[in-house]
Amino acid sequence: VLRRDRTEVQAAVEAVGAFFTRGGSVDWPAMLAGGRRVDLPTYAFQHERYWLDAPVNVGDVTALGLQRAEHPLLGAAVELAGSDRMVFAGRLSAASQGWLADHAVHGTVLIPGTALVELALAAGDRMGCGRLEELTLQAPLVLPETGAVQLQVSVGEPDAEGRRTVEIHSRPERDAAEAAWACNALGALTEAAAHPAPAALGEVWPPQDASAVEVDAFYDGLADRGYEYGPVFQGLRRAWRRGDEVFAEVALPEEAANAAGAFGVHPALLDAALHAMNFASATGGSGTPLPFAWTGVTLHAVGATVLRVRIAPDDARGAVGVELFDQTGLPVASVESLALREVSPEQLAVADDADSLFEVEWVSAADGGSAEAGAVSWAVLGDGPLAEGGEVFADV
Numbered sequence: 001v002l003r004r005d006r007t008e009v010q011a012a013v014e015a016v017g018a019f020f021t022r023g024g025s026v027d028w029p030a031m032l033a034g035g036r037r038v039d040l041p042t043y044a045f046q047h048e049r050y051w052l053d054a055p056v057n058v059g060d061v062t063a064l065g066l067q068r069a070e071h072p073l074l075g076a077a078v079e080l081a082g083s084d085r086m087v088f089a090g091r092l093s094a095a096s097q098g099w100l101a102d103h104a105v106h107g108t109v110l111i112p113g114t115a116l117v118e119l120a121l122a123a124g125d126r127m128g129c130g131r132l133e134e135l136t137l138q139a140p141l142v143l144p145e146t147g148a149v150q151l152q153v154s155v156g157e158p159d160a161e162g163r164r165t166v167e168i169h170s171r172p173e174r175d176a177a178e179a180a181w182a183c184n185a186l187g188a189l190t191e192a193a194a195h196p197a198p199a200a201l202g203e204v205w206p207p208q209d210a211s212a213v214e215v216d217a218f219y220d221g222l223a224d225r226g227y228e229y230g231p232v233f234q235g236l237r238r239a240w241r242r243g244d245e246v247f248a249e250v251a252l253p254e255e256a257a258n259a260a261g262a263f264g265v266h267p268a269l270l271d272a273a274l275h276a277m278n279f280a281s282a283t284g285g286s287g288t289p290l291p292f293a294w295t296g297v298t299l300h301a302v303g304a305t306v307l308r309v310r311i312a313p314d315d316a317r318g319a320v321g322v323e324l325f326d327q328t329g330l331p332v333a334s335v336e337s338l339a340l341r342e343v344s345p346e347q348l349a350v351a352d353d354a355d356s357l358f359e360v361e362w363v364s365a366a367d368g369g370s371a372e373a374g375a376v377s378w379a380v381l382g383d384g385p386l387a388e389g390g391e392v393f394a395d396v
Helices: 008-021 098-102 112-126 219-224 267-279 345-350
Strands: 067-072 074-079 085-093 103-105 129-135 147-155 164-172 182-190 209-215 227-229 235-240 243-253 289-299 305-314 317-326 331-342 379-381 391-393
Touching: 067 085, 067 112, 074 112, 085 112, 085 305, 098 103, 112 129, 112 147, 112 164, 112 182, 112 267, 112 289, 182 317, 209 243, 219 227, 219 267, 235 267, 267 305, 267 317
Parallel strands: 379 391
Antiparallel strands: 067 074, 074 085, 085 147, 103 227, 129 182, 129 289, 147 164, 164 182, 209 235, 235 243, 243 305, 289 331, 305 317, 317 331
């Protein structure tokens, strides 16, 4: 155990300590004569970060003939020649956007639906369409533990009513040369001016006649159902019920609040606002439902770090309406209707497996096929030289 750069005493104590941590038995009074036991704190040690969260450097995209996207989740934008269409590109990874790793469901890290809404709204705003008329999720967008996901947000040309399509696609960066683009969401954008903001929430908070709901063990309960949210996504602070309505207060932790000004509504804050749906009679209870279809999403203010939330049932669509306000009761965002859909661990496992696509494989009867003895093994369509030995369908 002797080391050239250590004293004999230090080397011996370190060796005995290593032996003890590996399950060995040590006579500590004899080893450390004159020593005494001390009590350690019963609480977790407090850690404080001093590292600066520097933005991801994407270089000067204008040198490549592209435009800056001016968004934390997007790196560049390009106008498609000969049209009024635009494509926005980005790259997502746990290394670059570490807060996204705090959103896991059934053990799989998913890009939250609120991030896809934020991407669609940001792209629409650049095209003069500030209202997300609809957005339907098509496939989960899984964030890999290592590597990155390439992202594209495409905005189409306006129709006669000024309505534009929006599409969000992704593919794993490691297989970019061979992997096909997967469609994660489809929707439509319109101008926001024709849709007024909801009325202010009012000066009384919490609302009168609303009953407080216990939230201390809320995220422990969600974890039991498969929602494995880290600190950035654990933003629910208080909640109340009034009949079928649910009210809540949500906030971003300090490390995420510093970046909130770069978003319309930070996806983690909007996701936390939706957690209050678990207290609604129409959407709460059991299972692992996730946001699936968004209708009528409009921003009225940007950069919020704290929100007051009102959720009301939309019985006609089997969904809920969501209204978000700042701490003074002024509107921040509104969602006319949001529908949920249950997701299973099996669905996410398939989405997370890059090699999960089915393929056609020939299995001979001798190797395990189910052909029965004496059965015809092939058929011929039309009349020809290959007809011998098989059943012929000359008129097909």
